[in-house]
Amino acid sequence: MEFLDEFFNYLSSVSPSKLVRVFWFFFFFEFVRFFLVDFTTVLLWKMTAVFRKKRVKEGRNLFWAEKPFVSIIVPGKNEGKHIYKLAVSLKEQTYQNFELIVVDDGSDDDTRAICNSLKRNGLIDIFLSNDVRGGKASAANLGLRYATGKFIIHMDADCSYDRDAVENILVPFYYDDKVGAVGGDVQVRNYKQSLCATLQAIEYTDTISVGRISQSQLGIYRIISGAFGAFRKEALQSVGGWDIGPGLDGDITVKIRKLGYQIHFEPTAICQTNVPVTFNALIRQRLRWDKSLIRFRLRKHSDVFFPNESFRISNFVSFVENITYSLVLNFKWYFYVIDMVLNFTSRLVFIIPMNFLLYTVNNYFKFIVFSLFRERKNVGAEYFMLYMPLMALYFGYFLRLVRTYAYLQELFFRRSYEDSWNPEKSSRQAKALRL
Amino acid sequence: MNRITENIQVVDHKINYSNLVFYVIDTTNSILNIDHTMGYDALILDASDPEYAHLVLRKIRGHYNPEFYLKPVFLLNFKEIKDPVLNKMHDGIMTSYDQIPQMAETAKRIFIKTTQLDNQLVPSFEGQTVKKVLNYMYTRDIRTLKPVVDLNSAIGYTYPELSVNFTSTEEPQVLEILEWADREGLIWPDFFERVYLCNNCSSGSLSYREVCPHCNSANSKSEDLVHHFPCAYIGPISDFQNNIDSSLNCPKCNKTLRHIGIDYDKPSVIHHCNNCDQNYQDAFIKSKCLSCEDDIDVKYLVPKNVNIYKLTRKGRSAATSGFLSSSQEVDDIFGTINMPTFRIMLHYELERLKELPAQKTSLALLHLENIFELYNKSGKKGERRLLEELVAVIRENIKSSDVIAFESSSTLYLMLTNTAKENAEQKLKNLSSLTENLVKKNFNNFKVNLLYKVSMLDTGKKAEVQLQELSKEFFA
Ligand SMILES: [Zn+2]
């Protein structure tokens, strides 16, 4: 009680300018980028929906008039148990003019037998199998090599898709010729499985779905999730397909961007995935994702920062935004902590809860407002309300620490080349050639 | 006249020696008819023309009459060739007529054994065939039926002692007969080899090949898939080849492939179908039947064991004391009961008649003399269909209290209650003409020979005895 009194006394005593001085990190960066910018663009997007509606409808009509042949590529290792469910559920799609290409990347279980029998029963059109594992990129490339569709849809075996997901992810190609790739909305299916999964579900709703609408609007949408992405085949072919991962989803998006294509996020093309259930597994996944920022943005595609023939302002902005908000701010936060510890030592007892309060209020507000924009939810927003306060910890400390560790590892040791996600033979080559 | 030694002379194909008359068959004899050799004790077959000798020997051993098939046959001028019939179905090889005395010894041994044979007819095709083989084996002291590789046989193997009764395309039936004899407990199998037979025509002449799973064509081109590690490109090796030199260049990153395992590998193979242009990795293995030309998925081929069969104790004694078939195969034909039940019902009927002396019940035996011909033509399935139709016709024309039982696939018993012998005979006469017409219509003009015998139940005799008497009267 006494603490609360003091806390409110402190709050009422500080002037607005002092408040900004103390909570500069929140006000200048987080609030501006992840609330104001997102909010404004999403609001604009919502308000302009009326104008888009006609274009989208025309696009849809054009799409149905042409009925393009599409290749769905599903690469993976030991995914046999998921493939059956996926193949059967694809029969439910509103759009059926596709071939299903399953690529088995050196499975050592009964995947081959399952897939061969699915193929015999007409549930898979092309089944390609490598005796030796070559990594996810090569598996996807093998599928691409034998794909005959005009568009390529990349799917993950353990995801499931809304009935109209295939149709919806293809329509954007028909209302904008410049669109080279479309990303679908990935939602968390197992959000109830553990606290870790619930927090990720909030994160996906918040930053991934909404963040991507705004990124797509701003033209800086960067990563088409491997779980659900559609590409013009000629675009994929011009960039030679996928390069060695990890982070190949972001990489392929950047490569297509560099060709001058637009990348579109389609919130109505919905896919459900299972996220890591334990924090350990989540840490492993995020370390891999975060390392790829350094490897691909800062190293492989560093040319987007320099004026050359393929220079495009949107690519530049996209990268700068990404680097700023991920890499620079990540380290800047530590400056903020040091700043507070050195200059406001006596006030820390108030500053820490106040930060927590700011973030939490912001999170609630954002979540509720953005929930109104989301057209289809796999779960009502109320389920997550109870967990919202934890998000400040999840975003502010957990993800930040993981990210810091990943950046340092990759910046100084290039640890992504040792990731067992790729077969060793590929990593060795990639490292030697500085890819 | 051809003088050989003091005592042995060939006069007009005949040799008299030690009370035996040998007849010499050579190419001057017609192959078509061997009936004129009937009266001779033993035959000498000139095998200098093996094809001719083969046909004659097959005709003799495949004959239904024991006078022929058990006759001692000696080969003259025989050179070992790959012919299971010639190799296994003779009783001795002679290089000259000087060996007549030894051959005479052999022939006499066979005669003695022949006189010990039981001559009772076994009332089924399988039974008759097996009995014939058992007779032959007994007179020749043969204890096992060994399969021999034979390219002419539809299944690749032949059991000369049994197969001689069938043409080479009928060889799958030989396996069925052996299985039957095995079930009857006459022979005992020892695994020798397994064959896979066409599920349509039972032929074993199959040609296996890998075919396109989309169109079944074997016209395909196979290529290695190549994975270039640095850029993750993967495609068939032709993507990497050029017209100028033998180097491999990556179509994605233009680098030259250097060293397998270091910068590239070949993770698998892909086939391209030249017929339908599809690509596939899991080729189907199909097997083309060279007999009926069906293309069969190998998983539908019918596996059969080709066994070495040893005579069991029952089998060894069957030649001299006969055997009774347990005929399980025809037990389950709709409208019939099995023999043990038939015997019991017969017993009860006798008990009933004892109390009602005015009533008369007849017992009839019905025999389909030539059902084996149908069996030969349309196999087990055809035979079965005929029996089913036969039972249906009979059932329509008898009372529901009357019962039918198969003794074997060619013999059945009827118990006609409250029917005097004359009425029963009239009924059977009608039935047989009805059946003959039906069979003629449904089985491609096949003319079945139906024979029957009727007796009246005698309350003074046991059921089993009355059955045996009727059978004896009929088959005698
Ligand atoms: Zn390459």
Ligand SMILES: [Zn+2]
């Ligand atoms: Zn084909």
Ligand SMILES: [Zn+2]
């Ligand atoms: Zn066949």
